[in-house]
Amino acid sequence: MRSFPGRAGVWLGFLALLLLLPHALSYSQQEILVFLTINILLVVSYRLLTLTGEWSLGHAVIMGVGAYASALYTKELGIFVPASMILGACTAALVALVLSYPLFRMKGFYFLIGSFAAGEIIRLLWKRFREPFGGPKGLKRIDPMPDFDIAVWRFDFFEPVSYYYFAAAVVGFSLWLMRRIERSPVGLTFHAVHWQDKLAEASGVNVRAYRTLAFVIASGFAGLSGALLAHYIGAVNPNMFDLELMVFILTWTIIGGTATIYGPVIGCIALTIINEIVLREIGLEQMRPFVYGLLLIVSVLFLPKGLESLVQKGLARVARAKRGEES
Amino acid sequence: MVELLAQTGLNAIYAAAYMSLVAVGLVLVFGVLGVINFAHGELFMIGAYVVVAVFADFQMPYVLAAAAALVFVGAVGVLMERAMFAPLRENPLGGLVASIGFLLICQALVSVQFGVRMEHVPPVTQEVIVISEKVRLPVHRLTVILASIALLSSLWIFLRKSKFGWALRASSQDREAASLQGISISRISIIAMFIGGALAGIAGALTAPLISVNPHMGHSVIVAAFIVIIVGGVGSLEGAVVASIAYAFVHTVITTFWDGVIADIVGLALMLAVLIVKPTGLFGTADRA
Incomplete structure (x- = not known):
């Protein structure tokens, strides 16, 4: 017996609410809404990382890696903006993969401190090297999303409402993906690695490989949130992260x-x-x-x-x- | 060149002196409570602001201000232990998170009370010991070095000779066994937090006239302290002192001959390297995490 609105109805109502929400807000509140949307992707990606039981202190910097990478790809290589965001996310995932080799030799408190040190080193490199990272002042005049039209709505991405729709679509899709990952056998293994790591290891699960996988996926989504942020405000600097x-x-x-x-x-x-x-x-x-x-x-x-x-x-x-x- | 090296050496000894005070307190607290106190840098910061309030604003003698910093920040440490760490005794990650919350509260309160701008603390003494034309040691820096040696030696004697010291070391080696011997863990934790806080506070108070005092100064201090305690071995007080000296020399030399950001990067890379090769640190024995 299904209750009246039904599951699909609830989701449709929720979607309508998300679509209408920005029109009920003031301009500055719309801007906050964009940041909120981006931060939601960031925290949900952080939760994915914590599923395997390790708490990192490098996640903010990993977000910055995505932001810097996407900005540099558009500035230096002239890559089209939405494509650069995906490349930025991939770069963040790649950096995480490289970092995972030293970091996952550590556990618990040592992982926490190690991830902090690794992140801080990256952040200081941005600060130190003017070429190509722009030094303490960071990168400015990052290309915005190019405008385009869908039916009657004209997407002008300097408008927070347009950027909100774009970001919400990207974030919504990412959340759906992360949920699918968590419900998949891989995701269930993440939980096993957290709660029963000795047992999981004894059953032939490569615990370290799964920790690395969770870290890399989470970092990719964090990088994507960074790229979304960079092309919205148009500037990044080391102190943001x-x-x-x-x-x-x-x-x-x-x-x-x-x-x-x-x-x-x-x-x-x-x-x-x-x-x-x-x-x-x-x-x-x-x-x-x-x-x-x-x-x-x-x-x-x-x-x-x-x-x-x-x-x-x-x-x-x-x-x-x-x-x-x-x- | 020799003169530059001599001057760099003196600067490094001064940096090592106050870093050891901070790092020893952090290690002591970790050993006894099993909690990494992220707000330890803020305890240093509060110590410096006590000097701003008592010495610079109220014009009281500097020695009194330093003593006030020692007692006040020690009391803040006891407050942290009673309000946060004691209820979270079985949850080390919770203790760490709570200490991050405490860090934010300290920064906000100090910002509201004193403003976010840099505070100027007038110099206590202008005297400088001139060793040669290019090698100079301001008397206040010598005071910091001597005070640090005195404080750490008395702490060492306290830990080795007094009954409390024995109990404190016992509980940092094995908390359960210590409590079975009739040692009150909560009493020992209060003493450890008082000593840890007081050391950080006095370090902040001693250096306040020499560095820029602002609400966010704890950040660089805690980063340096982490590097020192990881390299020195978490849980080893002697290791923390040795590592403070080593780190201060490396950092000062690189800052003098290259630049400060590179020195920070090298320090962090050194810590990562130690974590990779020997996660318990070069002198570490206890592994509580």
Whole structure:
């Protein structure tokens, strides 16, 4: 027995909401919406990385690798912008593959510190070498997405609404892909590697290869989010991808929770709303790190499974109520 | 050339002196609590701001400001232990994440109170020991070196000779066995956090008149401290001191003859190399992660 709206109906309604959402917002809120969309891809890719049980501190820099690579491909080689984004994502995945050889000799805390060191080295290289990375000031005047028309809608990518539609499509497709990966035998092995690594190893699973695979895939999507960001703001610099961004990624992920794919998304949306709407309204933007820090501590202490655990409890209650009605 | 080398050596000894204070505190806390305190650089920063408040703003004597930094930052350390690390005792990753949260709170509070701009701390003394024309040692740097030696020696004696020191070392070797011997882990953790915080605070206070004091100064300190504790071996206090000296020399020499960013890159690469070859560090024995 299916309830009235049905699964397809819910998804269609959700899609309509996403399409209409930017038109209900002011210009600056539309811009925030674009950043939020890009950050959602970033946090969900980070969750994919944590599935195998290793927490990296290099993810922000990996995002930057995608941003720098895509920007340089368009600037130096004249590659068409959407193609350069995919190449940027591939570059980030490739860099991750190279880094995985030294990094996956380490585990736990050592992996954390090692990934931080590796990322920081890359970031300092951008800072140090003016050619081709532009030094501390970074790259400017990065080619935007070329305009085009689909039916009646003219996509002018300086408009946040147009870029939002584009980014949302890319992010939506990426999330669907990551979900498929997680549900596939490969993804189930990621979970096995995390929770039962000795048992998985004894059953003939190459634990290190699966950790590497998760790291590389996650880095590819992080690179894609970086490329989306670079061609939207048109400039990148080393400080955009520093420890502060990494702390934000951690905060979004931990406050949201990592058990489900929507956990980090909830965390990212909730904190963006708190930050951009609540704090901006009362004029306390300066207190953003304070609020983030406090929420991080409170959530680790009192809600270790994240906001998603509240959603799961809510859903379970609804399901129980429904069963109660039926019987 | 000889003079330049001599001057670089003096600069390196000074850098090694305050780095050892920071790194030893971080290692001590990791050994006893099993938590990597990411906010350790911010404890250093708070120490420097105590000097800004007490010495520069209220015009109190510098020695008093340094003592205040030692006690105050030690107390901040105890607060961290009671509020965050104790409830998360069985969850080392949670402790690390909470310390990142604490780092953000410290930066925000200091920014709101003092502003994000660089603070100027007036020099305590202008005197300079002139060894030769190009080799000079400001007296304040000598003070930092001597104070650091004094503090670390007294810590060493405390750890070797006192009952608390024995208990502290026992719990860093094996927490469960130590608690079976009747050692109160929570009491020992408070003492370790006080010492760790106080060392970071006094390091910040000692160097405040010599470096640029700003709310984000903890970042470079914590990065250097990580390099030092990885190279020196996580859990080894002597290793942390030796590695501080080695790192300070390498970093200072490269900064003098090449440039600072390259020096940072070399330091991080060195740490990665150690992690790859021997993940427990060159002097490390304990492996708690």
